[in-house]
Amino acid sequence: MISVENLTKQYKAGKPVFKGISETFESGRCIGIFGPNGSGKTTFLRILSVNSFPTSGTVLYNGINIHEEPGKYLGHLGLVHDEESLPLHLTAGELLEWILRKRKLWDNGGSGKIQEIFDRLSLPEYHDPMGTYSTGMKKKAQIAAAFIVKPDVLIMDEPLRGLDQTTRGVVTRMIGEARGRGALIFMSSHSAENLSELFDDQLEFPMKK
Numbered sequence: 001m002i003s004v005e006n007l008t009k010q011y012k013a014g015k016p017v018f019k020g021i022s023e024t025f026e027s028g029r030c031i032g033i034f035g036p037n038g039s040g041k042t043t044f045l046r047i048l049s050v051n052s053f054p055t056s057g058t059v060l061y062n063g064i065n066i067h068e069e070p071g072k073y074l075g076h077l078g079l080v081h082d083e084e085s086l087p088l089h090l091t092a093g094e095l096l097e098w099i100l101r102k103r104k105l106w107d108n109g110g111s112g113k114i115q116e117i118f119d120r121l122s123l124p125e126y127h128d129p130m131g132t133y134s135t136g137m138k139k140k141a142q143i144a145a146a147f148i149v150k151p152d153v154l155i156m157d158e159p160l161r162g163l164d165q166t167t168r169g170v171v172t173r174m175i176g177e178a179r180g181r182g183a184l185i186f187m188s189s190h191s192a193e194n195l196s197e198l199f200d201d202q203l204e205f206p207m208k209k
């Protein structure tokens, strides 16, 4: 469960991006984050993923303040955000192996799990350095990296952007499966079109100030 209490973010003097958001998000739910360009979706998701700090207010994960004790939270997190943040000199396969080892989830079945997820996402190039990938291929690598650890919390900033129709369907099913095993999912999108059955709740930005 994630509780957001009185969350405010202000980058500069004047109008905050959002102010005083208080919400509780239960496990096993998929939360759609919607709104026009510049309305605060990415800012909100960056705070939830400890890539940014709130100006005031707190985010609690099962009672833990995620900005004060990130080490107790980040191991539960899967993140899909800006694909340019990938380590481009690594292959997608190496990235996933590194993540599994770092999370102490690597075992004899590790290589098989990596092959399975890239088969599912249709990324046969997972032995090539990610610097050679197209935008959609990088997005697939990020999605695989987020899902391979079976995270308790999945935070995805426009995970379907740049993906072809078939892959969008695959990722939509993967999101549904993660929700089914109890993950709490935040997902931003510019449109709820064709996805409404996926979302249990929706947050509309800009939030009331």
Ligand SMILES: Nc1ncnc2c1ncn2[C@@H]1O[C@H](COP(=O)(O)OP(=O)(O)OP(=O)(O)O)[C@@H](O)[C@H]1O
Binding pocket: 011, 017, 035, 036, 037, 038, 039, 040, 041, 042, 043, 044, 205
């Ligand atoms: N690092 C930053 N420094 C200053 N202002 C910022 C910074 N990051 C975002 N902003 C501002 O915060 C506001 C919200 O931006 P944000 O990226 O959260 O919007 P968004 O809803 O994700 O937009 P989009 O749909 O275009 O991705 C915008 O006015 C933006 O200019």
